[in-house]
Amino acid sequence: MLLVSFSPFLYQQLLDTIQKENLHSFDIDAHVIKGNHHIEIEIYFGENFQHVTKQSFPVKILEERDQDYLNFCTKIGQTCKETMIQDYFKMMKL
Numbered sequence: 356m357l358l359v360s361f362s363p364f365l366y367q368q369l370l371d372t373i374q375k376e377n378l379h380s381f382d383i384d385a386h387v388i389k390g391n392h393h394i395e396i397e398i399y400f401g402e403n404f405q406h407v408t409k410q411s412f413p414v415k416i417l418e419e420r421d422q423d424y425l426n427f428c429t430k431i432g433q434t435c436k437e438t439m440i441q442d443y444f445k446m447m448k449l
Contacts, residue, residue: 358385358396362417365396365424372428376436383435396427400435402442408434 359366365387370380384399394416397409408431416424 356387356389358387361387361389361394365416368420368425369398369428369431372425373432373435376432378432378435378439382439383431396424398431398435400431401438402446406434406438 358369366385369383369385373379373383382400384404386397386399388395388397393411393413395409395411397407399405399407410427412421412424412427415421
């Protein structure tokens with residue numbers, strides 16, 4: 356399921372964080388897998404969205420700001436930016 360339809364609140368927190376790295380919603384593909392007590396968030400990025408980062412969180416993050424989730428979002432922004440730069444230089448070598 357897409358994160359934006361599952362939890363607009365979490366999706367907006369993700370976008371707010373990655374925008375600090377000059378990234379946009381079209382640079383990522385965010386999904387969620389819901390369990391009974393946890394949700395797993397998967398973020399795809401890079402050329403053809405071939406890179407993925409996943410992390411599991413307690414369901415309580417749906418209702419309140421969670422520092423672990425914000426740290427995850429920051430990590431996603433940094434990793435995505437680095438990956439896009441690497442992909443760009445690989446493309447320029449061709």
